[in-house]
Every structure is written in structure tokens, then in C-alpha cells.
Amino acid sequence: MKNIAVIGAGAAGMMAAAAAAESGAKVTIYEKNEKAGKKIYITGKGRCNVTNNVDTDMFFGNVCRNPKFLYSAVYAFDHDSVCDFFEKNGCRLKVERGDRVFPVSDHSSDIIGTLVRYLQRLHVKISYNSEVTGIEYEDDKVVAITVGRKEKIPVDAVIVCTGGISYESTGSTGDGYRFARKAGHSLSQPFPSLVPFEVKEAWVKELQGLSLKNVSIKMVACEDETEDEDARFVNSKNLEVKKLGVVKKAEISSDNAVGVASSEKKKKKNKNSKSVYEGFGEMLFTHFGISGPLILTASTRYEEGTRYKIHLNLKPALTKEQLDKRIIRDFEEGNKKVFRNVLGGLFPSKLIPVMINLSGIAPDKKVSEISKAERMKLVDLTQNLVMTVTGTRGFNEAIVTKGGVNVKEIDSSTMESKFRKGLYFAGEVLDIDAVTGGFNLQVAWSTGHLAGLCAAMEE
Missing domain, CATH: 3.50.50.60 (FAD/NAD(P)-binding domain)
Structure with missing residues (x-):
């Protein structure tokens, strides 16, 4: 036996x-x-x-x-x-x-x-x-x-x-x-993988606890960067090599000590504005950034040393023209109201102040006075809300x-x-x-x- x-x-x-x-x-x-x-x-x-x-x-x-x-x-x-x-x-x-x-x-x-x-x-x-x-x-x-x-x-x-x-x-x-x-x-x-993202934009924190369903995201590598992979391995704040005890700090300078499969130093270059992930589903705003199933799946495409932007579409089921018609209809039904009071059918209540602020339209402006250019900016914002990823939450999460x-x-x-x-x-x-x-x-x-x-x- x-x-x-x-x-x-x-x-x-x-x-x-x-x-x-x-x-x-x-x-x-x-x-x-x-x-x-x-x-x-x-x-x-x-x-x-x-x-x-x-x-x-x-x-x-x-x-x-x-x-x-x-x-x-x-x-x-x-x-x-x-x-x-x-x-x-x-x-x-x-x-x-x-x-x-x-x-x-x-x-x-x-x-x-x-x-x-x-x-x-x-x-x-x-x-x-x-x-x-x-x-x-x-x-x-x-x-x-x-x-x-x-x-x-x-x-x-x-x-x-x-x-x-x-x-x-x-x-x-x-x-x-x-x-x-x-x-x-x-x-x-x-x-780290299947991990939440930290983001740069301050308005995200105002949405803490807000869960969105039936939205889509696109994660884009947003600029060219060339970086030594071994240095990226050593310098990554997420790896926390010393804390985890995988290797001692003094050993990190040695290619063999870190046990990386390739012993040669390599360069990696990312193309401008390359979409690395697109998905549909649920996400969550947190005190540090964004999480939820969509974001966790997107994180499998995240690489240290590359900068990313998340493009959030709040109404992916509608074309731009359909969304514009929807907004026009809401405006017509509330033509005597001000801007901040006609968005309840379009966005969750917690999201409304943020969308108003980002749109640049005065919250007290009468909807009858909102120009086509302003309305189209709202359309674009609704289908392309951009967030800048600054990092992940690391191995602990x-x-x-x-x-x-x-x-x-x-x-x-x-x-x-x-x-x-x-x-x-x-x-x-x-x-x-x-x-x-x-x-x-x-x-x-x-x-x-x-x-x-x-x-x-x-x-």
C-alpha cells in the first residue's frame, strides 16, 4: 500500500x-x-x-x-x-x-x-x-x-x-x-488575479456601494510602455515578495533566485489604445474603486507596468440614436422640470449627481433649454464613462x-x-x-x- x-x-x-x-x-x-x-x-x-x-x-x-x-x-x-x-x-x-x-x-x-x-x-x-x-x-x-x-x-x-x-x-x-x-x-x-481595481477618479468614491447590472465595460491599454519584466516582478507592490517569504529581499536581484521561467531579461511593449477585455454583466463601486464580476474577470488581463482605462457603458442595449431618443422623450415628458429632476428613469439615484457634474449641465437648468450639443454629451457620457486604473488591490483581495x-x-x-x-x-x-x-x-x-x-x- x-x-x-x-x-x-x-x-x-x-x-x-x-x-x-x-x-x-x-x-x-x-x-x-x-x-x-x-x-x-x-x-x-x-x-x-x-x-x-x-x-x-x-x-x-x-x-x-x-x-x-x-x-x-x-x-x-x-x-x-x-x-x-x-x-x-x-x-x-x-x-x-x-x-x-x-x-x-x-x-x-x-x-x-x-x-x-x-x-x-x-x-x-x-x-x-x-x-x-x-x-x-x-x-x-x-x-x-x-x-x-x-x-x-x-x-x-x-x-x-x-x-x-x-x-x-x-x-x-x-x-x-x-x-x-x-x-x-x-x-x-x-x-494577483480576479482582483478589484483601484481607480484615479475621485467621483468613483461618491458611488461607494452602488451595484450596476446589465452594463458593459471595455478595458483598454492606454499608452506605449516598455519595461523590464524582471524589474516589474521585483518592484510590483502587489507581489509583496518579502512579506510572503517566497524569496528573501537580498535574493531578488538574481534571475535564478526569483525562479522566473525565463532567465533572460525581456522587454514588453503595449500598443496604443488596445482593447484587452470587453464584457457584459455586473459591477460594483467601492471606497477604493471598482469590483464585481465584470471587473474581476477584466483583471485577468491586467499586467503590471501597463496603464489601463475602463470604458463603462451604462446603456449597452441601446444604440447612440436610441439612447438619444430615450432622453428626448424623458425631457419632453418633464419639459417643465429642471435637469436634475428628469434623470430618475435613466440612472440610479446615487449616480445622478455624478452624471450631472460630469455632463457639465447646470442641475437647475430647465430641460427645455438644454441644447442638442449638451444632450449629445450626456449620451456619450452614458455610454462611455471613463475610469483610470491605478492598480489592483493586491494579493490580500x-x-x-x-x-x-x-x-x-x-x-x-x-x-x-x-x-x-x-x-x-x-x-x-x-x-x-x-x-x-x-x-x-x-x-x-x-x-x-x-x-x-x-x-x-x-x-
Whole structure:
């Protein structure tokens, strides 16, 4: 019977443990937190967006980085397999708008509880408050792990499911990156993804708490910039390398120390006014800028060192001519009113003062006196409200990490390291990330399942 250690009791880790135990292995999960699934607990605003019901062939279009690497894992354990797993183990699921799958209870704790109970039935041990600090090898094969400072435990295989470096409070502190680097692997630069934006415009703060539905945005790279990628990696305020302990500050000047996949310094140039993302849906104004599903998805296209503008269309269902006719009709119906009192049918009340100010039209001006030029400016403003992105909210508020273990160095058919026998990686620790909507959790379930299955079966 193979003895397998899984590092991390998150989505990938628990699914990996389940697959390995189903295949006859003795499995222990080592979790440095006091409980399992801390990050699962906060996903989907505490409801847990388990997966997405999109066709498997279409799934890969929602993966931002290295989708082809996932073919074996996803086709072997797709969204239907995930739903069957939870349904058969007592957790009923439902499909909502956007094909997002949630537990019927709307409680992420039910997903975690289902997994933990299943592992208990398989006699998988979860060792809480147990931090794995090292992995040992002999002849490039895994032979043991170190837990804490001294305790060495012999194992036949290790599955690293430690996550990235987003939401540090959940235990994602870059441990997997250190294990990978010590095993000889390189890393693609880690950056926050599915993360809110900070914006320059002061009026945005006046809209704090306002949620908009059925709007569209376009994110545009707004100027040419050339920047050294290694310098961008080091200088990024979001990376917080020293705090996260991925490498020491003194090591940052070395290309090899940061573990970037390419050892050569590269230059990156962005074209003027290049649209990098367009989408339709919901967004939210906050005290620092903008968030919500549209913005989180847009953030997957964000790159440090590039400046962006967000062009917000408040009425994307209307052409410019249709919107103008709509405004004319509102003005005619309220022809005896002043400007500030005829906008209630067009904008949410919290947005009206901002739109008045940005339009340049006096709030007390009678609508009968508003010129065509002023009206057309309002039309343009409604369909092109521009905000300047100054940065992201960093890893502390990022749902996932973009970047991670270089997948070219991992066998996609097994999730095993090409450098070390018996060393496997699954989940967010890999250089794979997807858009919001349950796709990242599906990556975790699929890669975890494949890693667990292969770790137990391979000699």
C-alpha cells in the first residue's frame, strides 16, 4: 500500500486525497490551519461556486493561462463528475445564471463538510496545525517530508496542493513555490488575479456601494510602455515578495533566485489604445474603486507596468440614436422640470449627481433649454464613462494567483514533476488561472483528482 502525503486541505488537496484513497493508498493530508477548506469557505461570497455547467469543450475558453495543459485532467473529471460526486455524497446542487453551480443550501460549509465526511469514510487522516517545511529526495525520488522543525515522515509520494499567494489569511503563503524551486522547478511570475481595481477618479468614491447590472465595460491599454519584466516582478507592490517569504529581499536581484521561467531579461511593449477585455454583466463601486464580476474577470488581463482605462457603458442595449431618443422623450415628458429632476428613469439615484457634474449641465437648468450639443454629451457620457486604473488591490483581495509552477515541467497526463519521481502538483500552485464563475474550482477538482489517482497507481 502506497503512503501518500497531501500538502494542503483545500479543494485540490481534499479531492486528491479522495482519489488516492479510492485507489487503495494510505493518505494523510497535512494542513497548517486549524480546519479544512478555509478558502473554499469564502468563495462565491460564502456560497461556494462549485463549478460551471458549461460544456467541457467550452470550458477551456474560460481558462486564461495554459488551457491545453488541462485536457487530460478535465476530460477525466469534468463538471459532471464534480456534480455527481457532491450529489451522491449528500450535497444537493443547483445551477444559476451564467451556468454557475452552487449548493442548494447556499452554504460553502456544506461543500467542505461533504468532502471531510467522505475522507473520513475512506480513512484519510487530516493532520491539522501541521506545517510541512520540507520534502526529501533520494536519487530524485520522494522519500520523506518534514513536518514542523524536526519530524520526518517517510512517504512514497507527495501531492503539493498549497494554493498560490492570494488571501494569505487562508494559508496561501507561497509554500508550494518554495517546494517547487527546491525541486528544481521554475516559476512563472505570480500576480494577483480576479482582483478589484483601484481607480484615479475621485467621483468613483461618491458611488461607494452602488451595484450596476446589465452594463458593459471595455478595458483598454492606454499608452506605449516598455519595461523590464524582471524589474516589474521585483518592484510590483502587489507581489509583496518579502512579506510572503517566497524569496528573501537580498535574493531578488538574481534571475535564478526569483525562479522566473525565463532567465533572460525581456522587454514588453503595449500598443496604443488596445482593447484587452470587453464584457457584459455586473459591477460594483467601492471606497477604493471598482469590483464585481465584470471587473474581476477584466483583471485577468491586467499586467503590471501597463496603464489601463475602463470604458463603462451604462446603456449597452441601446444604440447612440436610441439612447438619444430615450432622453428626448424623458425631457419632453418633464419639459417643465429642471435637469436634475428628469434623470430618475435613466440612472440610479446615487449616480445622478455624478452624471450631472460630469455632463457639465447646470442641475437647475430647465430641460427645455438644454441644447442638442449638451444632450449629445450626456449620451456619450452614458455610454462611455471613463475610469483610470491605478492598480489592483493586491494579493490580500485577489481570489486567485496568476502564475506559479511552470506547467512545461509537469506531466499533464499525471500531474507529476518531470524532475522528481513521486512529486505531484495540483490546483492554484500551478501556472493556471481562469475567469470567475466556478472555473478555478473546477481546475482544482480536476487536477487534484488526476494527481491523487496517478500518485496511488504509479510505481
